[in-house]
Amino acid sequence: MYHIISIRDFERDDLDYLLDRAQEFDTGKYRSGMLDDKLVALLFFEPSTRTRMSFATAMARLGGRSISVDSVEASSIVKGETLADTIRVVSSYADAIVLRHPKEGAARLASEFASVPVINAGDGAGQHPSQTLLDLYTIRQSMSVDGIDVGLLGDLRYGRTAHSLALALSLYGVTLHTIAPGGLEMPANIALELRERGMEVVEHPNVEEAIRELDVLYVTRIQRERFPDSASYYNVASSYRITTDLLAGVKERLMILHPLPRAGEIDPEVDCTPYARYFEQAKNGVPIRMALLHEVMK
């Protein structure tokens, strides 16, 4: 059975294959009823807009249907049911499970109890492989991923999208530039793992120092829920902001990505520049998730 749990489980060829498949779906090279007898269960125990809707959209485009749990409050989790039991039961209803859960390792656990394929749609501060694939896909639409300079800006400690993406980029000979407010630096074990994978990781004290070297700037949101009070959150959150002034002198092909939602990290004026690619990035969630759903249920 084919589960999609962590970017660590993928070799470069696997990623390239899925990106190629997504491109076929993106360009209409597919039959609309490919999954017309299939049902996917969307189990989202944390808030989500783009990920949940794009999985539902992808399933519908392939002719399949979705059933969903949209919150912990609406599920038997509030009655004390374990995730393991929930997964066992839902396995008997659906042909695949897409899971978002606040605990790290939840998708791995789910794959052990499921009798159908499980796709990780984000587990705590852990992994978010489908987001990483659409990030790679968006980069690949403009340039080869090999050997480029990518900056990760923002919450690199808790931000699962940053962790997943960095691990994937290590397969492409990318130089990684990390820029994080104090206390939100990339965990030492992940930085160590990246270097062990042969990746050059350069730390910068601020985005101004790095931005002119970059081909891709990946901006992430500071997560308010990680801070004990509003004052400390605003103190950190206001420590960086991408503005049009900041973009003077950057590489012509620079692309700014963001997994969204944003909360002030990118000035809306930047949306009108050719560097802003985050809305295209969000749109790419559909062909990527079509490729993943088809792959696990074909």
Add this chain to the structure above:
Amino acid sequence: MTRKDPSGGLVISPIRNGTVIDHITAGEALNVLRILGITGSTPECLSIATNVKSKRMGKKDIVKIENRELRTEEVDRIALLAPQAKINIIRDYQVVEKKGVEIPEILKGVVRCPNPGCITNTNEPVESTFEVLDKGLHCLYCDWLIKDDIANHII
């Protein structure tokens, strides 16, 4: 279970049946018992000697457990804390089996994941699972890496 030796020190007497764990890294005897799940409330008759003089190690700890023969998967856990430990299985005062310890590739239910957000620290019906790497213990659920102070994370 002790007798006075001629030099004035105390020596642990031999056991009839059970397991002797010798050459434990000095100071780790109690942690070795923890890793084996042997606590003050378990029925085994235990003898523990710490900081015993050793030609090879300078100082070492020794643990004797009466009427219990440790299984291979149990003794291999000891290698985390005492890689030089030697296991002697005793039957009727004779050593019938002598073996070293090997660090296992996977540790299940031995070490608690220090990551409070890890799914194994919830009420889910799974045991913590770590793969043993040169750089430390890697949680197979949340990818946390325990690099040092392993004894403090033993369940």
